[in-house]
Amino acid sequence: MQLPISIRNNVNILGNGNEVIMFAHGFGCDQNMWRHIIPAFKDNYKIVLFDYVGSGSSDSTAYNAERYSTLEGYAKDVLDICEELKLSNIIYVGHSVSCMIGMLAANEQPKLFSKIIMVSPSPSYINDGDYIGGFQRKDVEDLLDMMDKNYMGWANFFAPNIIGNAEKPELALELTQSFCSTDPIIARRFAEVTFFSDNRKDLKFNKLPTLVLQASDDMLAPISVGNYLHDNFIDSKLSIMNVTGHCAHMSHPNEVIQSMKSFLN
Numbered sequence: 001m002q003l004p005i006s007i008r009n010n011v012n013i014l015g016n017g018n019e020v021i022m023f024a025h026g027f028g029c030d031q032n033m034w035r036h037i038i039p040a041f042k043d044n045y046k047i048v049l050f051d052y053v054g055s056g057s058s059d060s061t062a063y064n065a066e067r068y069s070t071l072e073g074y075a076k077d078v079l080d081i082c083e084e085l086k087l088s089n090i091i092y093v094g095h096s097v098s099c100m101i102g103m104l105a106a107n108e109q110p111k112l113f114s115k116i117i118m119v120s121p122s123p124s125y126i127n128d129g130d131y132i133g134g135f136q137r138k139d140v141e142d143l144l145d146m147m148d149k150n151y152m153g154w155a156n157f158f159a160p161n162i163i164g165n166a167e168k169p170e171l172a173l174e175l176t177q178s179f180c181s182t183d184p185i186i187a188r189r190f191a192e193v194t195f196f197s198d199n200r201k202d203l204k205f206n207k208l209p210t211l212v213l214q215a216s217d218d219m220l221a222p223i224s225v226g227n228y229l230h231d232n233f234i235d236s237k238l239s240i241m242n243v244t245g246h247c248a249h250m251s252h253p254n255e256v257i258q259s260m261k262s263f264l265n
Contacts, residue, residue, distance in 0.1 A: 003059055005084040009050040009077055010057040013085075015042030019114075020087050022048040024078065026096030026120075026247075027194050028159075028179040028187060030056025033095070036253035040261070045091070050081055054186035063186055071097070071197050075104040082112050091264065093117040095249060096220070097194040100202075107205045116210045117260055120246050121229060122221040124198040131200070132224040140195045147188045155179035161219055164245030171251055203232040210236040211263040213256060217244040237263060 005011070012031065015021075021041055023034045031049035038047055051058040052074055067073040078101060082090065090113045094102040099121030106113040125133045126140060146154045159179055160172035179187065210233050214226030223240065230238035239259045243252040 003062065005080045008053060008059045008062045009081055010059075011081055011085070012049045013046065014038070014049075015045050015047040017043075017045040019045050019089060019091060020048055021045045021091045021093060022050075022078070022081075022087070022102075024092065024094040024098035024102055025051065025055065026094075026098055027190055028055075028155075028175070028182055029095070030178065032056070033178075033247070033250055034093075037093075037249050037257060037260075040257045048081070048085065048087065048090075050077075052077055052190075054183060054190065060183060060186065063183075065189065068189065069193060071101050071193060071199070072104055074098075074101045075108065078102060078105040079109060079112075082109070088112055089114050091115045091117065093119065093260070094121070095119045096121070096246065097197070100197065100199045103206050103210075104199070104202060106208055107202060110208065113208055115264070116206070116208050117213065117263065118210065118229070119213045119249050119256060120215060120218055120221050121212060122225050123200045123203060123229060123232075125195050125220065126198070128198075131228065132222060134220060134222050134225065135195070143195070144188065144192055147184070147191060151184040151187070152180060162246045163251065164217065164219065165251045168251060171245075171247070174250070175247065200228075200232070203229065204234070207234050209263075211259065212236055212238045213248065213259055214238060214240045215243050215245060215248050216240055218246050220246045239263075 030051045054063045092102040099118035159176040163171045163175050212229050241255045245251050249256045
């Protein structure tokens with residue numbers, strides 16, 4: 001028997017308000033990563049949290065390799081949740097790969113969404129001509145090869161580099177533990193889908209007001225990527241935060257909250 005979407009994706013709802021904020025976590029993470037941001041909004045908004053299938057406390061038995069072989073499969077998760085909960089007028093907040101996932105969902109059903117907030121987004125991680133995504137294709141292939149050979153070793157190496165902020169070792173530990181708690185096979189597939197995705201052609205279809213939150217020093221998404229998104233969205237605001245690392249909502253929540261509130265107000 002098929003489980004309800006709310007159980008499949010471990011959906012949690014809290015807060016008050018008519019407007020909905022949906023928070024979507026990044027690769028190797030779960031909804032708990034938003035815990036520093038939520039208190040600033042739960043008194044005035046209805047907060048919707050969830051885990052992608054294969055992440056966090058979702059029902060991993062619902063994982064389907066074919067469905068999740070593209071970011072569109074994950075976007076379908078987002079739309080499934082919206083349909084089951086009968087959500088509308090949604091402010092979508094995504095981190096990392098979830099930025100493009102949310103954009104794809106909104107491109108398919110734009111009437112469900114009112115605004116998009118992207119934390120450390122990238123439409124493509126691989127350099128291509130004048131486009132600087134941050135990685136050569138060989139870099140990504142080597143990364144995936146490392147995941148195949150020694151997933152735990154990869155997690156212990158990659159997480160601290162992604163999170164940055166060496167003066168806050170607890171953040172690297174949390175991200176490492178999150179990576180290690182994810183099924184290695186599912187994580188490896190999600191990583192491949194993430195790092196080989198190229199959604200540059202989809203940017204022009206996003207007509208929603210969009211906030212691009214860019215860290216000034218981000219290993220996965222350099223400033224050139226934030227500028228590219230801002231230049232290629234129809235209606236966007238670029239906010240470059242003077243912070244390091246790819247997970248500003250964990251390392252510098254106050255800066256993220258301030259930028260979000262400024263955009264929403």
